[in-house]
Amino acid sequence: MRAFQILIDGFAISALYALGATGFTLIFGVSGVLNLSHGAIMVAAAVAAWAAASVLNVGTYAGALIGVAVALLTAFATYFAVVKPIQDSRRIPNEEKEIFVLTGTLLWGIMIQELIAYFFTNNAKTVLPIVEGVVEILGVRTPKNEIFTAIVCCLVIALLWLLVNRTRTGKAVLAASMNPRGVTLLGLELTNIYIVVWAIYGILAGIAGVLLGMFLGVSSYSVGPLTASAFSIVVLGGLGSVSGSLIAAFVVGYLETLTAYLVSPAYRTIPALLLLVFVMYIRPQGLLGRR
Amino acid sequence: MNKALSGALRSAFGAAAASVVLAASNAAFAADPIKIGVIAEAQAIAGASIPQAAQLAADEINASGGVDGRKIEIIGYDNHSSSADSVRAFQRAVNEDKVNVVIASYISEVVLALEPWASRLKTPFVTPGAASNEISKSVHADYEKNKYTFHGYLTSAALALSVCDGAKDLLVDKLHMKTAVIMSEDAAWTKPLDVGYEECLPKVGLKVLDHIRFSPDTTDFTPIFNKIEGAKPDVIITGISHVGVQPTVQWKNQQVPIPMFGISSQATNETFGKDTNQAAEGVLYQGVSGPGVAVTPKSVPFAENFKKKFGNYPSYAGYTAYDEVYYIADAVKRAGSTEADRLVDALEKTDWEGTIGRVQFYGKDDPFTHSIKYGKGLITGLMLQWQDGKQSAVWPKDVAKVDIKFPSFIKLSN
Numbered sequence: 109m110r111a112f113q114i115l116i117d118g119f120a121i122s123a124l125y126a127l128g129a130t131g132f133t134l135i136f137g138v139s140g141v142l143n144l145s146h147g148a149i150m151v152a153a154a155v156a157a158w159a160a161a162s163v164l165n166v167g168t169y170a171g172a173l174i175g176v177a178v179a180l181l182t183a184f185a186t187y188f189a190v191v192k193p194i195q196d197s198r199r200i201p202n203e204e205k206e207i208f209v210l211t212g213t214l215l216w217g218i219m220i221q222e223l224i225a226y227f228f229t230n231n232a233k234t235v236l237p238i239v240e241g242v243v244e245i246l247g248v249r250t251p252k253n254e255i256f257t258a259i260v261c262c263l264v265i266a267l268l269w270l271l272v273n274r275t276r277t278g279k280a281v282l283a284a285s286m287n288p289r290g291v292t293l294l295g296l297e298l299t300n301i302y303i304v305v306w307a308i309y310g311i312l313a314g315i316a317g318v319l320l321g322m323f324l325g326v327s328s329y330s331v332g333p334l335t336a337s338a339f340s341i342v343v344l345g346g347l348g349s350v351s352g353s354l355i356a357a358f359v360v361g362y363l364e365t366l367t368a369y370l371v372s373p374a375y376r377t378i379p380a381l382l383l384l385v386f387v388m389y390i391r392p393q394g395l396l397g398r399r
Numbered sequence: 400m401n402k403a404l405s406g407a408l409r410s411a412f413g414a415a416a417a418s419v420v421l422a423a424s425n426a427a428f429a430a431d432p433i434k435i436g437v438i439a440e441a442q443a444i445a446g447a448s449i450p451q452a453a454q455l456a457a458d459e460i461n462a463s464g465g466v467d468g469r470k471i472e473i474i475g476y477d478n479h480s481s482s483a484d485s486v487r488a489f490q491r492a493v494n495e496d497k498v499n500v501v502i503a504s505y506i507s508e509v510v511l512a513l514e515p516w517a518s519r520l521k522t523p524f525v526t527p528g529a530a531s532n533e534i535s536k537s538v539h540a541d542y543e544k545n546k547y548t549f550h551g552y553l554t555s556a557a558l559a560l561s562v563c564d565g566a567k568d569l570l571v572d573k574l575h576m577k578t579a580v581i582m583s584e585d586a587a588w589t590k591p592l593d594v595g596y597e598e599c600l601p602k603v604g605l606k607v608l609d610h611i612r613f614s615p616d617t618t619d620f621t622p623i624f625n626k627i628e629g630a631k632p633d634v635i636i637t638g639i640s641h642v643g644v645q646p647t648v649q650w651k652n653q654q655v656p657i658p659m660f661g662i663s664s665q666a667t668n669e670t671f672g673k674d675t676n677q678a679a680e681g682v683l684y685q686g687v688s689g690p691g692v693a694v695t696p697k698s699v700p701f702a703e704n705f706k707k708k709f710g711n712y713p714s715y716a717g718y719t720a721y722d723e724v725y726y727i728a729d730a731v732k733r734a735g736s737t738e739a740d741r742l743v744d745a746l747e748k749t750d751w752e753g754t755i756g757r758v759q760f761y762g763k764d765d766p767f768t769h770s771i772k773y774g775k776g777l778i779t780g781l782m783l784q785w786q787d788g789k790q791s792a793v794w795p796k797d798v799a800k801v802d803i804k805f806p807s808f809i810k811l812s813n
Contacts, residue, residue, distance in 0.1 A: 117621050162673050230442040230480065231665060232644035236676045242654045251652045324618045325645040328442075333616070368622040374585065374614045 112246040114362075114369050120254045122361025123261035124319055128334070129341040129353045130265060131312035137285040137348035138305045141209050145186055145217030146313065147334030148224075153179035153314040154321030155224055155328075158233040168236050172318050175235070179314025180307065182220065187306040190216045217331060225328040232330075235321035257319045264315055265354070268308070272350075281305055285348065337377075340384050346397025355395060359383070432472040433465075433731055435724060436492030438485050438503035438513075439716075441477040444668040445505050445640065448717030449527055450475045451709050453502055455701075456724035466728045467735075473724075474498060482512035489513050493520045499737040500525070500727050502551075505640075505664070505716040507531035507588040517547040521739045523746060525549040525723050528664075528716030532556050532591040535761070535770035542763050546743050549760060550770035551723050552716070553687070553780065555588050557773035559595025561780035562636065562661050562685050565794045567603035569683075569782060569803060570660065574811060576633035579605040582623065582646075582659075583638030584615045592638045592662065600636065608632050615641040620649045628655060633812050637661035637684075644674050651678035654808035660782075661685065668714035669706075672788050679785040681805045683793070687755040688718045689783045691800065692792040698754040712790070722753030 128150060135141050157175025160166045166174065190212045194200060200208050237253035244250070272278040284291045284301045292298050320326055326334075341360050345352030360380045368376045387394065437453045440446025450473070457471040465471060474496050476488035485504060492498045501517070504510050505528025514537060517524035524547055526534065532554045538545045553561065570576040581596050583589040593610065600607050608630040613623055623646075627635055635657050639646065643665025650659060663684040665671050671679050688694045690702050690712040701721055705713045713721070726749050731737055734745035747769070751758045756778035761767045771778060782794035784803055791801045805811070 113625060117619075121619065162676055225442045229444060229447065229670075231444045231674060232642070233674055234644060234648040234676060234678070237652065240652075242652075249654065251654070253652055325648055326618075327644075330618070333618075365622070368619065369625070373617055373619075373622050374612070376614075376617070376619075 109247055110369065113248050114365050116245060116248055116250055117254070117369075118362040118365035120258045120323065121365060122358040123258045124316060124323065125337065125341055125361050126354050126357035127261040127264060127312060127319070128316040129338045129345070129357050130268065130350055131309035131316075132338045133342045133345070133348060133350055133353040134281075134312075135305060135309050136342065137350070138281060139191075139284075139302050140206065141191055142206075142213070142339075143186065143191075143309075144210060144214040144335055144339075145190075145220060146338050147331040147336075148217035148220035149179050149182045149186070149310070149313045150317035150320060150334050151224060151326050151328060151331050152182050152220055153317030154235055154326045155228055155233055157235045157318045157321055159228065161236050162233075168238050171235065172238065175318040175321070176311060176314035179317055180310035183306050183310025183313065184303075186213065186216060187302070217335065221328050221331040228328075230328045232325045232327040233321065234325035235318055237322045253322055257323050260315065260319060264312065268312070268350075271308070277304055281308075340381065344384050344387055344394055346394030349394070349396040352394055352396030432470045433500075433728070433737055434472050434474060434496065434498040435727060436474050436476065436489070436496065436498035436501040436503075437720070438476045438478050438488045438492070438501060439720075440480045440505065441475075443480055443505075444643070444670060444674070445528060445664045445714040445716050446480070448668065448705075448709075448713040449502070449505065449720045452701075452705060452713055452717035452721040453724050455705060455708060456721045460725070460728050466732050469731075471724065471728060478504065478509065480506060480509070482509050485509045485513055486516055489516045489522075489524075490520070493522050498522070499731075499739075500742065502527060502720055502723050502727075505529055505552075505714075507534065507586065510534055511537075511587065514545060514548045518544045521547060523547050523549065523727075523739055523742050525551045525727070525746075527719035527723055528552050528714075530555045530558055530588040530592065532767065533587070535767040539763070539766050539768040542768060546769070547739065548769060549746055550767070551758075552719050552771065553773055553778065554767055554770050555590075555592035556595045556767070557770075558662055558685060558780070559592050559599055560773065562596070562782075563599035563603050564779070565685065565782040566600070566605060566634075566636070566660060568796075569794055570634055571604040573803075574633075576812075577604065577606060578608050578632045579634045579636045580608050580627045580630050580632040581610045581636045581638065582627060583612055584617075584641055585612045586615060586641060588640065589638045596636060596638070605634070605636075617642065618645060620646045621653065624650065624653055624655045627657065631812075632657060635659045635661075637663050640664035643671065647671075647675050647682060648678040651675075651680070651806070651808075656808055656810040658805055658809050658811075659683065664715065666785065667783075667790075669712035669790065672785065677788055680788070681785065681809060683782055683784045683803065685780055686783050686790075687715050687778065687780055689781065689790050689792055692781065692783070692798050694756055694781065694798060695752050695754060697752065701754045718754045722751065722755060722758060725753060726751040726758060 153175040156178035157171045160174040161171030194208045239252040239256045341356045345356030363380045437450045439449035457473045461470045478485040501524045507529040510526045510529035535550045660683040666684040688698045730745035734741040759772045784793050792798045793803045
């Protein structure tokens with residue numbers, strides 16, 4: 109009974125982590141950007157979905173779509189207002205650009221967080237679930253919303269796989285992550301590829317944010333922990349490796365759930381962080397890292 | 400010019416000048432406002448009502464002529480729920496903005512950080528919403544030093560008593576419940592609360608089966624509810640303030656069949672319904688007042704005026720902050736001064752019927768020195784329940800408007 113409970117709850121949370129981390133790792137893989145405003149973008153999506161559905165009463169589906177749209181816009185804003193100017197700058201030496209991008213996106217994330225707290229308070233918001241009610245699975249009373257979350261996450265990740273491996277645009281993205289110079293030699297505009305990647309990222313982060321808002325709820329305080337969890341999952345899986353991130357997401361998700369059930373909910377995140385330190389020690393490139 | 404004449408002229412001139420100066424300084428004294436610094440969590444559900452309610456009280460007092468002709472001026476500071484920001488705000492309020500009194504915060508950690516500053520800067524300080532027993536215990540332990548701090552809200556010990564008194568009538572006598580699990584967040588104010596719960600729940604007839612304390616950072620409450628369900632209690636007794644929306648929504652989404660009863664600070668604010676998408680339905684919480692509840696003749700007019708001005712009903716800390724501005728004004732009037740020690744003396748003698756009941760403070764010899772007195776005829780608190788998207792009083796009988804009822808997923812075991 110408890111084993112099934114852990115199996116079911118762990119799956120939903122892991123799938124959500126996987127979705128959140130996939131976009132994050134994709135951006136790094138293709139453009140070398142570690143986007144520390146990741147958590148802020150997810151929270152913006154969830155709060156926008158909440159505001160649209162609960163304050164403006166546009167309905168659950170429209171609310172969710174608005175949430176994803178807001179994430180997409182915020183992702184573009186992050187790229188055009190923060191990342192691109194730093195990358196294009198001639199005054200910043202190339203070897204320092206990474207650290208500028210880190211700092212820039214971190215500050216950008218804090219700005220978004222404070223804006224959300226200012227306009228919507230720092231109390232948690234929860235997005236009205238698209239499906240309500242509960243079902244019994246293997247004797248475990250499971251909210252339908254939890255199953256919905258898991259299914260959507262898996263579907264979106266599958267779609268992403270198809271996009272990357274089966275379409276021309278996707279193949280260009282994949283190529284850019286392997287060798288950016290080679291792609292430009294083939295006559296593809298690297299900037300266009302970046303825009304595509306940021307669009308994919310915005311949609312992924314938006315869906316993850318809205319689902320998180322439905323499943324657990326978010327507040328402006330979630331910004332830091334969400335960025336940190338995506339960051340540790342991606343580092344654990346190997347920076348830039350999508351499949352590594354997927355595996356790491358499930359490892360972290362289940363480790364947290366096991367701890368919460370078997371030890372104490374208060375120590376939930378500790379074993380996963382210890383594992384991260386341990387992996388860094390014996391395998392600095394992460395589980396499936398390339399470098 | 401004749402010397403005598405010039406001397407007379409000069410002295411007349413001098414007298415006139417002196418009287419002008421005197422009159423001016425008198426006028427300045429009369430117009431000198433009473434400055435109240437309000438340090439609060441402007442971005443949190445419970446804290447946002449504090450500066451708003453204080454301003455409302457000040458506006459009302461000023462509209463009726465102020466205190467002996469002196470206006471009340473509220474100077475607000477947003478502390479971002481941080482102790483460090485609060486301490487800086489306190490220093491600035493006293494040293495630069497020259498406030499006479501400070502009203503601050505609903506978070507015990509913040510108030511405990513400010514208490515020594517009230518002593519150092521010798522500035523009377525009242526909290527509208529923190530609960531930790533330690534606040535007034537420190538005043539008792541070192542009265543001369545800490546006498547500047549007043550606890551304008553119930554201590555955790557009193558809150559536990561209030562919840563137990565309500566639980567006896569509503570849960571034990573009416574619904575024949577026998578067992579409970581305590582679920583509280585890990586914070587300064589819940590330590591004495593839990594001690595109080597452990598002590599008073601068995602006395603009213605509720606056996607405590609388990610006691611779960613969780614980190615205020617918790618986002619996924621599934622394992623917690625699961626553990627509670629495993630213990631099969633009749634009721635969950637809550638002690639939550641930093642969290643509120645997330646456990647409530649997950650309680651409903653997971654259809655946990657056990658009612659929640661106790662302290663849930665966020666539930667005291669009207670926006671809680673919207674923030675939880677009405678998952679709050681059926682939640683029972685302790686309050687000092689509530690919309691439409693005539694605890695005293697002042698309660699309902701205040702709540703309605705607040706709503707008219709700010710668009711929603713106040714949180715619990717709104718009621719207390721509103722009363723505080725009034726009894727501070729009353730104390731200034733009785734003291735005839737804003738001088739700190741005289742104000743402290745006057746505040747100690749407070750006997751003010753506010754929106755939450757009759758406010759008096761425990762004296763020097765009581766272990767909870769300077770905390771508001773709990774008991775019949777003073778402040779007892781009440782139990783409210785979210786019903787049909789609104790907060791309704793269900794206990795005690797003299798203010799109760801409706802009977803308790805639960806959403807369909809709640810399975811009462813008796």
